Amino acid sequence: MRHSVEFYLCLIQGIPSRTVNYDNKQREQRIETDRLYAFKILSVLSDQLKIHSHDHSLNLFINETSSDKPFETSVNIELQYCLDHAIHHQSLIKVGLKELNLSNLVGSHFGVGHSPLKYESSLEKNQSSF
DSSP states (O other): OHHHHHHHHHHHHHTTTTEEOGGGOOOOTHHHHOHHHHHHHHHHHHHHHHHSOSSSEEEEOSOTTOOSOOEEEEHHHHHHHHHHHHHHHHHHHHHHHHHTTOGGGSOTTTTOOHHHHHHHHHHHHHHHTO
């Protein structure tokens, strides 16, 4: 979970300069070792997401040694990337929990993306109409 949160933090920190480079994100080890600190970071992150405009452009750099031009992107696109990245890691967590017979610790939708959930919902609607 720490890793996923770091991507959001990197994006939020890059908004004022309109420059994002996920390779330069800060490693926040304390997020995984200090539950109260993690809650505080998530709260700050939530507040920041509410404050910043999401409709402006960003320059995305792929790595710190690249001399190439940055990719043009937007806050909205990068928020979607962070969400997809987090869901990807949640699905890996879910696989590990299943392997340990601990999948009951997370909900059935944990680690499942929007498209599969939407598809599943459409199947349920079609079945209920018969």
